Amino acid sequence: MSIDAAIRALAPVLGDRLSLSKSDLAAHGQSETHFAPTPPDAVAYPRNTKEVSTIVKICSEHSCPVIGYGAGTSLEGHTLAIQGGITIDFRDMANVIEVQPEDMCVRVGPGITREALNEDLRATGLFFPVDPGANASLGGMASTRASGTTAVRYGTMRDNVMALEVVLADGRIIRTGSAARKSSAGYDLTALMVGAEGTLGLITELTLKLQGQPEATAAATCAFGTINAAVDAVTATIAMGIPMARIEFLDAASVAAVNAYSSTAYPETPHLMVEFHGTDASVAEQAERFAEIAEDFGSTSFEWASKTEDRNRLWHMRHHAYWAILASRAGATAIVTDVCVPMSRLAQAVQETQADIDASSITAPILGHVGDGNFHAILLIDPDNAEERQVAQDLSARMAKRALDMSGTITGEHGVGMGKLTYMADEHGAGWDVMGQIKRAMDPHNILNPGKIVRSNG
Incomplete structure (x- = not known):
């Protein structure tokens, strides 16, 4: 392996879009959680799929690790260059390529964030529903098979990615899936790449499902005396088939932290935060049924937020609960x-x-x-x-x-990243070995995000 040789070969290709700046390296070596800083040796900023392919080909020739990077919001050390190498930052591939409103789908670059996409879609009456809380890049969300607050209704990234363009470990460019709503044509390579955390290929384009913006939206918070009461209310709500758009739980300690951080005054007891999407009539009916369930389980306060600014404030608090x-x-x-x-x-x-x-x-x-x-x-x-x-x-x-x-x-x-490697054998058994076999077949030199998902010798 010669990382230095790879960097020398990349320099004339990328010019000033290959950064060796200490501050740039440090910024790409940070984690949102407890992992020690692990900067790469260089950061590349490609502008298109062809450039990504060229970068990967050069790195493959020199057995130099390559780590994809979006918004850097992952929590399990996914983007850390633990074996050194080149980080590929997709900030310059953050575009909406094509909106197809009749098919309710959109093609985007991997660096665009979910908030930027939905801002772009506002005039179409459509939106992309997966909301992990952080303003993550869509390439990163697909790579970690992200979900979040709206998954209870709209599903996870697994359910919302229709097709991908991917650069493989040898630099080949492939397309997986299509804009059709279903297919039985061979192996599902899209599903293989969604959740692979950049260990099998680098996503350079995504085709995503869109949803119609709901006619009406209502949100609420409700407090409970105990954790059990709040969680039992959730279970009963789901069992009743009430189509919640979001149903979030915070324990008393989380509520206290949110109060201190956001200058709010919620009762410092377990809370549910809920949201309903639909027509005016359906939202009113769903909200009434949920309120009855919450009351049955001893809800002690119920605060509605029907105005857009009030709902945004509510979910802003929930999204910033970690901080x-x-x-x-x-x-x-x-x-x-x-x-x-x-x-x-x-x-x-x-x-x-x-x-x-x-x-x-x-x-x-x-x-x-x-x-x-x-x-x-x-x-x-x-x-x-x-x-x-x-x-x-x-x-x-x-x-x-x-x-x-x-x-x-x-x-x-x-x-999985680095943080959950020690649990993979317990969950998957021999299936984890199969993942390693797939990794070796597709990335024989182990250059794509090494040290993540599969065994270290995978």
Whole structure:
């Protein structure tokens, strides 16, 4: 492997779009969570698929690692250059290529963020529904198979990516899928790439499903006396078939952090945040039915937000809950858990997780997209305290084991990256070895985001 040789070969191709600046390298070596800074050796800024292909071909010739980079919002160290190499930043491929309103789909570059896409779509009456909270790039969202607050109604990236353009490890450019709504033509290469975290190829274009903007939208917050009551209300709501657009859970510690961070005054008890989409009549009916369920489970306050600015304020607070929780302990970093269980086991999973946290020596607020059984504990630690880190890692491992014992998964939406490698064998067994075989077949020199998803020798 010769990273330096790859950089020398790339310099005349990219000119000043190949950066060796220390500040640029440092910016691309950061993680949103607890991982140590790991900068790449250079950062490349391609403008089109052909340039990405050229970069990858040169890196392949020199066995130089290549790491894709979007908005840098991932939580499991996905974009860290742990073996050095070249980071490919897709900021200059952040365009809307073509909107196809009749087919309700759009072609975009990988660097465009979900907020920028929806701003561009406003005049069409359509929108892209997947909302992971962070203003992530769509290429990154596809690479981690992201979901978020609206997945309970609209699905995850798995359900909303129709086709891709991908550069493979040898520089070949392939297209997967189509604008058709279904196909049975061979292996589903689109599904293979969605969630591969850049270990099998670099996404350079996406075709995405769009939805019609709802005629009416209403949101609300409701407080409960206990975690169990709030989670049981979620389970009952889903069982009743009420088509929620969002149903989010925050425990008392999360609400307290949000109050302090956003200058709000919610009762510091477990809360649900909900949203309904549809016609005026259907939204009113859904909201009334949910209010009755919440009341049955002891909801102590119910605040509606029907104006756009009020709803935006509500979801802004929810989307910034992670930062609010971090700010609740000065100087803290976090190990962020991300388990997902069947709805029938959700209340038990949350209750047992809370009991584990209460018995530990660290603070760990719980929140999540409980409408599909996905929740997180934000394990706050002093980054220099080895004992606290070990306590958090033990809690995370117990959560992962519990999820698997309940026929769930170790990650509902954040992906594997570096952080969840140790749990992959437990979830997939021999299937993890098959993933390694696919990786070796498609990337024999192991240059694409090495050290992520599969075994280190994968």
